[in-house]
Amino acid sequence: MDIAKQRAVLADSKVIHARSLEKSHKRLALLLKPGMTVLDLGCGTGAITAGIAEKVGPQGRVIGIDHNPNFINQAKLLCQHMPWVTFEVGDIYQIPYEGKFDIVTAARVLQWLSNPHAALEQMIRAAKIDGYVIALDYNHPKISWVPEPPNSMQRFYQTFLSWRDEAGMDNEIADHLAEMMKHSGLDNIVVTSQNEKTERKDEDFQTHISVWASVVASRGLQMVKDGFLTEQERTQVGEEYEKWIQEKAETQIMYLKAVEGRKTH
Ligand SMILES: C[S@@+](CC[C@H](N)C(=O)[O-])C[C@H]1O[C@@H](n2cnc3c(N)ncnc32)[C@H](O)[C@@H]1O
Structure with a gap:
């Protein structure tokens, strides 16, 4: 197994399970229409997939794929009342579909x-002609916190980026997706800023600011x-970050972009 595959394994589903289509994949929510066929890759526990299924409705068809069997089991439970969505354990590098999905x-x-280039090629292969391919990703070095978090957290964050970098992951992929899509032959590329900003006054501040405690x-x-x-x-970083959240944290902005293209040929 390559190092990235080992490091991509996510032990804790708390953060991803708290997400929703409307809050966590806003651009996709705008593209979805009743009756569409949609493939959601790396669907996790299905929190966003459930929203996709609700939007396309029973005339549509949704498939979620993730390489983590525990997540797939949770996703099946979550969506059992919507038989037009199914889930499969699978690898984004080996998608068993061709020319089948609107999105x-x-x-x-x-x-x-x-x-990620190989995965993008697989995504394009699975889309219908005129279908959309849409990726949502971060540029991690562009995160900002006000005020600055403790030194231990700043060091941890840099170490986290090095740990990812060593596995061959692109820490700035949000800003490379448009070029990658163009290079892979997609047309009508649209880039939408989806930055995740959380402020102390927000109702769900604790959930969002705690993402890095979960990491x-x-x-x-x-x-x-x-x-x-x-x-x-x-x-130490866990304790100091927790204290900073309680006493000082005001704002966190995670830099996130949705990038989509159309398969025109
Ligand atoms: C950060 S989570 C995102 C989950 C969800 N899409 C969301 O936005 O909340 C990344 C997901 O990708 C899955 N994943 C990572 N590498 C994968 C691969 N090679 N094939 C399939 N799924 C993969 C992980 O198991 C995890 O559920």
């Missing part, structure tokens, strides 16, 4: 791959195992 999407997935708790363990930080450092 093929991968949200926050290409950023976890060492060969410390889950990905942090993998990083310790891979020798990128010690368990002591991981515990």
